[in-house]
Amino acid sequence: VGAGDIVVADETGVCFIPIARAAEVLAKALKKSAFEEAKCEAIDSGVAVADLPSNA
Numbered sequence: 528v529g530a531g532d533i534v535v536a537d538e539t540g541v542c543f544i545p546i547a548r549a550a551e552v553l554a555k556a557l558k559k560s561a562f563e564e565a566k567c568e569a570i571d572s573g574v575a576v577a578d579l580p581s582n583a
Contacts, residue, residue, distance in 0.1 A: 533544040544552050566579050 528543050529545060531546040533546060533549055535542045535544065562582075569579060570576060
């Protein structure tokens with residue numbers, strides 16, 4: 528943990544992000560979020576969970 532770090536927390540845990548890596552972490556988080564949203568939409572349209580890709 529360092530001065531200027533970004534702190535993100537929810538009911539499952541806490542994450543400290545060095546400010547120098549904030550843009551990189553945000554880009555990866557947005558990509559992951561879009562991937563997860565696409566998986567949910569696929570499930571809603573009838574795709575079997577077993578047929579979904581496992582990661583982004």
